[in-house]
Amino acid sequence: MNWLTNSVLPKIQKLVRPREVPENLWHKCSNCGHMIFHRDLDANLRVCQHCGHHMRLPVKKRLEMLFDGGEYQRIELPKTPADPLRFRDQKRYGDRMKDAQAKTGEQDAIIVAHGRMGGLNVVIAAFNFEFMGGSMGIAVGEGIVAAAELAVLQDAPLIVIPASGGARMQEGILSLMQMARTTVAVEKVKEKGLPYVVLLTDPTTGGVSASFAMLGDIQIAEPGSVIGFAGARVIESTIREKLPEGFQRAEYLLDHGMVDMVVPRKDLRATLVRVLDLLLNRKPAGEVLPLPEKADSPARDENVQP
Known part of the structure; x- marks a missing residue:
């Protein structure tokens, strides 16, 4: 009986038990x-x-998709205060941060990386929406500033890929200050004459869209992405009107001049390479020829004073 119970029966149960x-x-x-x-x-x-x-595409998958051979180098971002306001709602902000860090394996909601794209040196700052909804706090602001400084140092284009619900409320006014800081950082890239391209993904809202996310030399969006400042329900309740169908979607913004292109994901890399190649081409497209002098223009008397 022991032989049947201990040996035969477990084998039979293993065969007939539904697999998980x-x-x-x-x-x-x-x-x-x-x-x-x-x-x-x-x-x-x-x-x-x-x-x-x-x-929504995980941030690391997106970076692998864009960089040549999926190879890139990340930079270490500056250390920032973990809980500057000692904020607490239903849960301590410090505990929320620890949970998000354990879930994603990242320190905050942004990754700054550099490498080659189509043979060109580029710097990319990409948001991680899985980290507290990609909200922008001090660390994210530091990440954008670091990305801009790296782009200037390497004389490379800067690409920012926001995916965010906006400013991080647990950091209060300190998070709102990042709107100004990131705007100044982007202007330094433009002053150097380097391309600044924004790839708008789902969603891009709040203080992120109200600052650096709408300042690109070229604004590219993925199909169907939600892009705006306040939510549609908030706007409807404020103006007491029904919004148009597709309001705040990438295609709607393209029709109204807010973005330059809506590009399917499979074509994004090729489109970005082509755009950067055009923006970085500082030479004229063809040979510049002097204008011919007019034959019927009267000869100027050198003795006549103008």
Whole structure:
């Protein structure tokens, strides 16, 4: 009996027991509702194969997609106060930070990296929406400033990829000050004559969109991205009017002149390389020829005073 119980029965149970299937093998498109196998979704850069809906892309996957060979170097960002205001709502801000750091493996909501894109040296500052909604606090402001300084030092274009809910309320006025700091940092890049390109992703809102995110020489957006300052419901309740369909979406902003291009994710890298190549080409497109002198113009008498 012991032999049957201890040896045979466990083997039979192992054969007939249903296998545990991981829950993350299939993803449901929030736009069309289709179920997509995770490998197919990753191979298509997290774009739905059925409706073209662009899902949010993890920040490291995005950097690998843009840099040549997926290779880049990150820079260490300056240390900032962990909880400058000793803020607490339902939970201590310091505890929220620790939870976000444990969840993402990052110190804050921004990554600054440099490498080559299409053979060109570039600096990219990319937001991590998984870290407290990509909210902008002191550390994020320091990251943008560091990225701008690195771009000037390397004489390289600066690309910023925001994905943020806005300023981080737990840091109060200190987070709002980053709007001015990042704007000044971006101006230093422009003063050097270097391209500053913003790739607007879903979502780009609040104080981020009200500062450096709307100052690019070229504004490129992913399809369907929510881009704006206040939320649509807040605007509707304030003005007491129904907003147009697609309001604050990338396509709406393109039609109204707020962005320059709406580019599908699979074409983003090639588009950025082409744009940077054009912006960095400081030579004239063709040979500059002097204007011919007019034959019928009267000869000037050197003795006549003007």
